[in-house]
Amino acid sequence: MQPLSMLNGHPNRNYLPGIETNTGPLGHGLPVAVGIAIAGKLTGNDYRTFVLTGDGELQEGSNWEAAMAAGHRKLERLTVIVDRNRLQQGDRTEATNGLDPLDDKWRAFGFHVEMIDGHDHAALLDVLGADPSGRGKPLCVIANTIKGKGVSFMEDNVSWHHGVPNDDQFAQAMKELI
Ligand SMILES: Cc1ncc(C[n+]2csc(CCOP(=O)(O)OP(=O)(O)O)c2C)c(N)n1
Structure with missing residues (x-):
């Protein structure tokens, strides 16, 4: 957070090696990831696309527009991981703009949903490592976590x-x- 630092508040692809896209303004990650996943499908490329989003971040409408497109296009090689710590910047998510039932919302948008303990690395590896071929739907992993664990x-x-x-x-x- 110092002037001219590589590590400014939001990661910047122009300063930091390995950063593919600028995010930080909430609601950008999933739309970009959906675009990358669509490109993979159109070009017959079998890479997978993973995107991590906060739960408070899901209050940005751009996420749901992207989710609708992902479900419609059956982007089975796309995985969304939601860091479900139930806190956002100034309060609890459910006190601000409630998200529950969050799993039903993703299902309604055409996703397969897995709910796991986000601190359980073995469970994370299991759901993220499973072969998506033939699933016919994008995957949403709701990772229940505790902020500052x-x-x-x-x-x-x-x-x-x-x-x-x-x-x-x-x-x-x-x-x-x-
Ligand atoms: C478009 C936009 N609005 C507001 C902010 C300010 N902001 C940064 S983090 C945050 C809360 C995000 O909550 P969550 O996604 O649950 O992340 P966590 O609290 O788990 O870090 C807000 C409102 C922002 N970065 N971008």
């Missing part, structure tokens, strides 16, 4: 969306995590 004073606490730990908090967090 593993750091007692950060867990499920909305103030850490933008929080910066002081030296003592940093030391305690590292002690709890390692």
